Amino acid sequence: MSILKINDLEKHEEHSLVFPAFCLEVSEHEVVAIHSSTNVRTVLVKLFLGELPVSSGELSINGQELTKSKDAYFDQVGMYLLDDGLYERLSVKDHFSFFQKLYGSELSMDEALRMTQLEPKRNIRLSRLTASEKRRVHFGRLLFQNPALFIFEEPDQNTDLETKRVFLKLVRKLSEKGKGVLVLTGNMESALSVTDKVCRLDETGLHVLDVVFDEETTDAPSKEEFKSEDQIIEEEIIIQPVRFEKIPTKVNDKIVLFDPPEIDYIESNEGQSNIYIKGEMYPSVFTMTELENRLHPYGFFRCHRSYIVNLQKVREVVTWTRNSFTLVLGDAKKSSIPLSKTKMAELKGMLGLK
């Protein structure tokens, strides 16, 4: 049974499209992360809060809609938002006892302190805590509230390792208890560390990322094994009758697969090839030559010794002098990529120019 149900939700701001209609469901025990730009995230949060009206589509939590009953809706959802405040003059203990009474919670103070790792700080005023510790107090508030759906906005942005660890543990525990968790973040790494179900939401819509759990690194094999496995993988690729269509990248201990058309360009840096997608960098497991061979059928072009570019994304070819060229891409950042003069002739040929 799904807790959060988003059906054909769509948002326009003034005349521009923030995101087109998309559907998303978060069910019990499920943790979903939405990776988006700050703008999209802010709009999403406002929709959840009811500060912006849901103009088209539906948004319901446990069957409760905001427009029908505000109280029933907010009973079902607990939110941690970036600009939430706390009472600076009260201690952690005061906060927790206040939350406990406010939400009429059964959770004991010690349990909450333990889960947020704030035991040593219990009698310390909030103004003397670090930003990371304050965030854990917020997490404590949600524990006391104990709603069906938890929404976290950038939960581990600018926090220390301890808080990240507490957060990950918390999310795991919540999902075990049958809660739904939705994480809104602009950081792919943080999204991937929380869950395997990562979606990207932007003006082109909602895309679910294929994440394959990478067992190689979690098992921490010795170097030799690592090498042999690598060889096996290479052999497999050679044997594979169907051409592998997705390009794997490695983020932490996970492998994220991308469709070749998503890729903007690839840059090689000190022997490591990095794939750029919408301004984010993902280290690739392949070398430039391997990538060039794999991606050639998809309209990719090795424009420089250390660059491969997706020709579909090239907007302009700028000629600086007779021998120096730059490719400007049509992405949001207008990335520019060098083009070697030897490759210029080849490119012209591909474009059908003389």
Add this chain to the structure above:
Amino acid sequence: MTFSLKRTMAIFQKDYKDVSKNMYVSFTVVIPIFMAFLYGWQGNMTIDMHYVVFNMTLSLVGAYVQCSLIAEEKEKNTLRGLMLSPASTLEILAGKSLLTFITTMIIIVLSAYIVDYQPESMGLVAVGMILSAIFYIGLGTLLGLVTKSVMEASVVIMPFFFIFTFGSFAAGLAEKFPILKVAEYMPNSQLVELAKAVEAGGGFGDVWTYLAVISAWIAASFLLAYATFKKRMMD
């Protein structure tokens, strides 16, 4: 939605702890007591002078503390958290008002003791005081909803503080400037008149008009506060 005393008390306790550590507000609370000491030393005070202290307490403690309690929640972005919690607006305001009310009453009793004020009829004066305190809490709520920070609140409260503390003197000038006759109907002047009537040995029959006028002020302040709240929540 049922009114939960438990949640109201939770908010009351939280605010009590918060305010007791807030030097900015707690210092303001002490000012009327200083004034009471100053007047108390001079001796043989008139009713008017007693009531300067009491009216100051009401406006500084009743209105200002309530106003800054609400303004601070807004300033620190904690009000939204409260609004999203199961606590209703009524419970939130009740918790805060209760704290303000109790503080106001304690300060009034303390300063009455210091200036050695013993009214003829304690009951009638107490009713007048309680009604006035409720009016000032309504005023504080209204101002708290309009202001955005504690700093702004302390500026906005100043004109009200002057009007309601020293405004009763304006009634004395009413013979010269007929327009100032309005000042007689201010809640602070009404409270002073009530006290004078009580001192002259009047019973409930003599003072009910004053109580009625103060009640009208209460109704006005709460209605305005409610309207402001509705308007603010729409934004």
